[in-house]
Amino acid sequence: xxxxxxxxxxxxxxxxxxxxxxxxxxxxxxxxxxxxxxxxxxxxxxxxxxxxxxxxxxxxxxxxxxxxxxxxxxxxxxxxxxxxxxxxxxxxxxxxxxxxxxxxxxxxxxxxxxxxxxxxxxxxxxxxxxxxxxxxxxxxxxxxxxxxxxxxxxxxx
Amino acid sequence: xxxxxxxxxxxxxxxxxxxxxxxxxxxxxxxxxxxxxxxxxxxxxxxxxxxxxxxxxxxxxxxxxxxxxxxxxxxxxxxxxxxxxxxxxxxxxxxxxxxxxxxxxxxxxxxxxxxxxxxxxxxxxxxxxxxxxxxxxxxxxxxxxxxxxxxxxxxxxxxxxxxxx
Numbered sequence: 001x002x003x004x005x006x007x008x009x010x011x012x013x014x015x016x017x018x019x020x021x022x023x024x025x026x027x028x029x030x031x032x033x034x035x036x037x038x039x040x041x042x043x044x045x046x047x048x049x050x051x052x053x054x055x056x057x058x059x060x061x062x063x064x065x066x067x068x069x070x071x072x073x074x075x076x077x078x079x080x081x082x083x084x085x086x087x088x089x090x091x092x093x094x095x096x097x098x099x100x101x102x103x104x105x106x107x108x109x110x111x112x113x114x115x116x117x118x119x120x121x122x123x124x125x126x127x128x129x130x131x132x133x134x135x136x137x138x139x140x141x142x143x144x145x146x147x148x149x150x151x152x153x154x155x156x157x
Numbered sequence: 158x159x160x161x162x163x164x165x166x167x168x169x170x171x172x173x174x175x176x177x178x179x180x181x182x183x184x185x186x187x188x189x190x191x192x193x194x195x196x197x198x199x200x201x202x203x204x205x206x207x208x209x210x211x212x213x214x215x216x217x218x219x220x221x222x223x224x225x226x227x228x229x230x231x232x233x234x235x236x237x238x239x240x241x242x243x244x245x246x247x248x249x250x251x252x253x254x255x256x257x258x259x260x261x262x263x264x265x266x267x268x269x270x271x272x273x274x275x276x277x278x279x280x281x282x283x284x285x286x287x288x289x290x291x292x293x294x295x296x297x298x299x300x301x302x303x304x305x306x307x308x309x310x311x312x313x314x315x316x317x318x319x320x321x322x
Contacts, residue, residue: 132239139273147271153241155281 005078009047013039013082026081033069033086037096040071040084044101049073049082052102055109057116061142065089069118071098088118097122115140173322180315184228184254185307186216191227193247196234198261201293210296215303224250229306230283235263236276248283256286256310258302261293268292 009027014020018031018039031039043049053072060066071084088095097120098105109120110129117138120126128135132152137144190212194202205212212218221227224247236244248257259279262268265288267277279285286309289302316322 130239144273148273149238149277150273151238151241151276151281153245153282156284 002078002080005080009080009082012047013043026083028083028085030085033088033095036084036086037098037101040073040098040101043073043082047075047082048077049075051076052098052104052108053081055098055105055112057112057118057140059116059140059142067093067116067118069093069095069112093117094119094121096120099123114138117141169322176317176322177313177315178311180317181311181313184315185310188215188217188229188256188303188306189219189221189227190217190229190231191222191224191247191251192220192231192233193244194231194233195236195240196261196263198234198263198293201296201299202231202233202260205296205299210300212300212303215300215307217303224248225252227251228255230255230257231260232257232264232279233260235268235270236279237274238276239274241276241282244279245282254315256306257283258287258289258306259285260289260299260302262290263292265290 006022006025006027010020010022013027013029017035018029020027020029022028029039051074053074055069055071058068058070060068065087067088067090069086069088073082073084074080075082086095093116095118097109099109099120099122106123106125107129109118109123110126112118113120113123113126114128114131115138127133131139134152135150137148192199192202204210206218206220217229224230228251230248230251232244248255257279259265263270263275264279265285267275271277276282287302287306289298291298294302
């Protein structure tokens, strides 16, 4: 593991209201939701994080704000990963979309919207991708009932 | 009322029985399976249909990749709610007579997927003749299932002209 590289990345990303640390061999940055686009633009332009790995969310039902939204990026030049985390409240779970920077964000954001109901400002196509039209609720939220099914075909008697 | 009046003549009854036996014998050795394969059980399905276990011995070796030419629907793997309308459509396209094997525990009951995504057993939407549990089932279990289906076919009625004969 390239510790010197990770540490220089951590130092470059800290500041401006961002907190950066190193955990499990990757740089973890916690930031405010409105700093997202600037930070990701900087990651891509200055630090060669050219591969968008995933966007997902974490539901903390007892906490306010309720959701963590988590992005992962990979640098194919330096072979390191970085994780961005931000917090959004339950009544307006909105973050900026990354489709302007990474094309693959289209699908990832649709999945995250399916599963957690996170809204991505600027993504014009948040149709269900893994779920189906007519599915109500967001199944990976902690308050979705574990056994609740929404069958498309009526059951036989 | 005399109940005997409704029974067919003994000669006709004998003929019907022999006809059912003959057609059952023919049908049980000419099962054309349609593999509706959705998940990891497919590996075991490949194993059971290839040389080592060889379902050809039971006449069930020739997969037809259109439901209209097949008479055995093998549902291999997890069926999700999103997939359920497709399975229903495939089943409805098959001509009579048709049989269904639920291959593996997911197709049988949903297995450990008791959640928003998975259909808890394909018998919620289509009738099933043989359940083969296991995750995945051993090829011996699948062969046992096919043989039990053959017994069922051999022992059932096969009306070809109307309901009676």
